Amino acid sequence: MQSAHGSTENYRGGTVPSSTHGQNGGATPQKDFDVIVVGAGFAGLYAVHKYRNIEGLAVLGLDAATDVGGTWYWNRYPGARCDVESYNYSYSFDPELVQDWNWSERFAGQPEILRYLNHVADRYDLRRSYMFEKQVSSGTFDEERNRWVIETKDGDTYTAQFLHSGVGFLSAAKEPAFEGLQDFTGNVYRTSHWPHEGVDFAGRRVAVIGTGSSGIQLIPLVAQEAGALTVFQRTPNYATPLGNGVMDPEFQAQIKANHATLIERSRRTYAGIPYDTAQPSAVAVSDEERVATFEEKWRQGGFRLCFDSFADLAFNPESNELAAEFIRAKIRQRVTDPAVADLLTPRDHPYATKRPPLETNYYETYNRENVELIDLRATPIVRITENGIQAGDVEYEFDDIILATGFDALTGPLLRMNLRGRGGLPLAEHWEQGARTYFGRMINQFPNLVMALGPQSPSALYSIPFAVQDTADWTADLIRHMRENGLETVEPTAEAEDGWDRQTREIASYTLLPQANSWYMGANIPGKPRACLVYLGGGPAYNELIDKATANGYEGFELRAAAPAIP
Incomplete structure (x- = not known):
């Protein structure tokens, strides 16, 4: 099963194929570099391009996979799809790349x-x-030596002045804690590490544990194929329509023709996506206007209901409840069995305080005769048995079990690299009381370590392509500044880190997010400190703050020259 950064361990039900490129994608036997980049997804690929092709630095990229792709290399389960429009979930650094690539679907x-x-x-x-x-x-x-010493699982060692973490914030799968999992004689699959050859569920008895975003994407497609599908749900979600479709050629041409304007418009918005018609408050309009707005955004699909209906859904309980009840009514309309609809209706957390899943025919799936829903709050899983799953007093028999149980978000991918800073300080010890960063990009006592999608950055609620490009561009400028001034290390001061931690927590306290036990809060991992892991001030405010600190001589950062040699 998948471990940190996606291992290539075999597991029942499939294996990850051997690399078509071999272990060496082209990198030389060189051992010392200017920058080591970990990850080959959106963040890692752009970082390698920026540092090597633009800045002329010596760069090594490392990835556990057999090829590029990052999250999209590992997550190949049926229905895996981006929940941000294609034209906005792509790089913007090269106008020619934008013009040359055509997307076939809206999502x-x-x-x-x-x-x-x-x-x-x-x-x-x-x-x-x-x-x-x-x-x-x-x-x-x-x-x-002011170098990072990086060791890999196969025993190799590499060094570099800078370490750039391009690991995705949802790249460390939550380890299942079900007793008896190893006893099950059927196949166990994980959405986070799906067999590359695919899986045939035709006529089989299948269980899915988990109804987060991955489960909601996967369940409708498995239901169409399986003989019988049983879904084990702990927490129902506010899933709203994706609204996918074939990319209209005229629309795509319009996007390309106006791409620069679209990027500028997107960068002015909270989430970095071009939604800018939200009204101030759901309670400031008439019932008719509010319902009409909700209906329009529901029909448009994507994150429009969340980000482009009313601007106070994240912090006004009354407005949030109006949106939540609108979604609950939609669920009741789409599920024919009132008892099942009731189980699928969320009531224990405000809308969008967990990442709001987007769906296609998810609720209608529960109208199928071959689909059963089990409420784990009423009948928790006792153990996995040789033949299936025991929930409460009932044992259900299965041929296949699919684990869609989520991720150790934001901090997990970094902690699993076993990083040690000054004085051998383990990152796990530094973060023992919760993640602490400066701008979500750097960490006190961990010099020359840069995080593209780190905790306490807006990345989980912001455009990933923007975030990863901005981080690598900023770091490239920083490296150039350091070299021009004879500087070797950079890290935040303890005071700057404390200040950012306070600011991140304070902003979160004004929102409804702390009311949910979500991965935003680290609450899905037993023993993980509970605190908001996302900067909730939005992309424009974040960029303004880091630009100001940079313009003020890298305010909050300590930049040091090499210590003089001892005679």
């Missing part, structure tokens, strides 16, 4: 996104700098 599926990332890797010759099937097992900052 691209996993195969098409993976083709896009392969196209990017080919276009900019990025594999030449990568070593694949290289899982980082540890990283230690050597204070004598």
Whole structure:
């Protein structure tokens, strides 16, 4: 099963194929670099391009997979699809790339996104700098040499002045804690590490555990194929329509013709997506106006109901409840059995305080005769048995079990690299009371470590392509500044880190997010400190703050020259 950054371990039900490129994607046997980039998804690929092709630095990319793709390399389950429109879930750094690539759907599926990332890797010759099937097992900052020493699971060691983490914030799967899982004689699949050869569920008895975003995408398609599907649900979600469809050629041409304006418009919005028609408050309009707005955004699909209906849904309980009840009514309309509809109706958390899943025919799936829903709050899973799952006093028999149980978000991917900073300080110890960063990009006592999608950044609620490009561009400027001024290390001061931590927590306290036990709050992982892991001030405010600190001579950062040699 998948471990940190996606191992290539075999498991029942399928294996990840051998690399078509071998372990060495093109990287030389060189061992020391200017920058080591971990990850070959959106964040890692752009970082390698920026540092090597634009800045001329010596760069090594490392990834546990056999090829590029990041999240989209591992998550190949049926229905895997981006929940942001394709034209906005793509790079904007090269106008020619924008013009040359055509998306086939409004919301691209996993195969098409993976083709896009392969196209990017080919276009900019990025594999030449990568070593694949290289899982980082540890990283230690050597204070004598001011270098990061990176060890991989297979025993290799590499060093670099800078370490750039391009691991996705949802790349460390939550480890299942079901007793007896190893006893099950059927097949166990994980949405986070799906067999590349695919799976045939025709006529089989299938269980799905988990109804988060991955489960909601997967369940309708498995139901069409399986002989019988049983869904084990702990927490119902406010799922709203994706609204996918074939990309209209005229619309795509319009996007390309006005791409620069679209990017500028997107960057002015909270989430970095071009939704800018939200009205101030759901309680400030008439019932008729409010329902009409909700209906329009429901019909348009995507995140429009969440981000483009009313601006106070995230912090006004009354407005949020009006949106929540609108969605609950839609669920009751779409599910024919009132008892099942009731189980699918969320009531224990405000709308969008967990990442709002987007769906296609999800609720209608529960009208099928071959689909059964089990409420784990009423009948929790006792154990996995040899033949299936025991929930409460009942044992259900299955041929296949699918785990869609989520991720150790934001901090998990970084902690699993076993990083140690100054004085051998483990990152796990530094974050023992919760994640602490400066701008979500750097960490006190961990010099020259940059995070593209780190905790306490807006990344989980912001455009990923913008976030990863901005981080690598900012870091490239920082490296150039340091070299021009004879500086070797950079890290936030403890005071700056404390201040950012307070600001992140304070902003969160004004919202409704802390009312939900979500991965935003770290609440889905037993023992994980409960605190908001996302900067909730929005992309424009975040960018203004970091630009101001940078313009003020990297305010809040400590930049040091090399210590003089001891005679």
